[in-house]
Amino acid sequence: MDLNSITEVVRRPFDRPGSQWRGGDTWLAGGTWLFSVPQPDCRRLVDLTTLGWDALTITDAGLEIGATCTIRELYAFAPQCDWPTAPLLATSCEAFLSSFKVWNAATVGGNICLSLPAGPMITLTVALEATYTLWAADGTERTVDAADFVTGDHRNVLEPGEILRRIDIPAATLRTRHAHRRFTLTRLGRSTVFLVGTRATGADDLRLTVTAGTTRPLRLAFEAMPDAAELRRRIDAVPDDVWFDDPNGSPDHRHHLTTHFAEQIRVELAAGDRP
The missing domain is CATH 3.30.390.50 (CO dehydrogenase flavoprotein, C-terminal domain)
Known part of the structure; x- marks a missing residue:
């Protein structure tokens, strides 16, 4: 769908893009939902995909998922770790109401921030007791439990200009049975x-x-x-x-x-x- 209210697209935002935030802005990652319905209040798109955030990183603490990680990247991920819950990653990807072609663009963070009841990335991260790192427009950051992020249908705790930067899944829950x-x-x-x-x-x-x-x-x-x-x-x-x-x-x-x-x-x- 054409978004005819857009007057500008920021292709190369700052590393901390929240500092550029102004009224009428919308973060752009995969855009698979953004371009599917009218967005009459949106005036400017800020493209996050050019920031080069790592998609998936294994650490001693567990698994870090960058908010711009695509569903295709998550689905293809095959960790060489003793993680019994690893198959749940692919299972959650398969729960999308979309074709596999959409997976090339749709992002983990986008599905979470859309905050629909059937968002499978919400299911995945809440079940594995993840935490979300949020960047505020003033340069500060905070961490919230995945279970506390979504507050209702299409509603969450994000403040204006705040952005989901990373999802952290602890190693302990990756080792549970499910x-x-x-x-x-x-x-x-x-x-x-x-x-x-x-x-x-x-x-x-x-x-x-x-x-x-x-x-x-x-x-x-x-x-x-x-x-x-x-x-x-x-x-x-x-x-x-x-x-x-x-x-x-x-x-x-x-x-x-x-x-x-x-x-x-x-x-x-x-x-x-x-x-």
């Missing part, structure tokens, strides 16, 4: 629910991440593996207004699917450590 369940109305459709459970190897805990069926991601933490009744109680305690309602599923339908799939995940992870 199980996931996802439901769509059609094989390649938007997620109605997307759940991921993790359990530390040799431990008896459970972390259940609920997304797509809720307006914001939920992380339900259990220090010991719950029984079916306790798990259901935690899900039933989710406020009614948090369940998402759109043509892909009613709140009641999403609540039901979440309860059903959460129990499957609990049983799978409760079965004990398996090769």
Whole structure:
């Protein structure tokens, strides 16, 4: 789609592009959503792809993902590490409502900042207990937990001129066991629910991440593996207004699917450590 309100495109922004921010600006990374709908309030695009941020970096602390890392780069990533949850990276890429051709442009950071309930990069990073590094327009930076970033449908904690710079996934969660369940109305459709459970190897805990069926991601933490009744109680305690309602599923339908799939995940992870 042509964005006929644009008067300027900044092709080579400063290394700290927030210092150039002004009203009417929009950050441009992949642009796969940006160019798909009218943007009447946008006057200037600031292109982040020219900044040369590293896409994926393995460190002793875990995995760093640059915000401009493309979905194609993440999908192709094959870490030579003992990370049982590594397959979840590809699984989350496959949950996109898009063709593989879009993966060449769409970015991890863009999907997170769009903050839609079905954003699979949100599911991935919340489930793996990532943190986000945010750069403010005044040159300062802050770190937020992935679970706290999205606050509602298409809403997040970003301030004007603030930018998502990096996603950090800790090595500890990359070494956990995981199980996931996802439901769509059609094989390649938007997620109605997307759940991921993790359990530390040799431990008896459970972390259940609920997304797509809720307006914001939920992380339900259990220090010991719950029984079916306790798990259901935690899900039933989710406020009614948090369940998402759109043509892909009613709140009641999403609540039901979440309860059903959460129990499957609990049983799978409760079965004990398996090769």
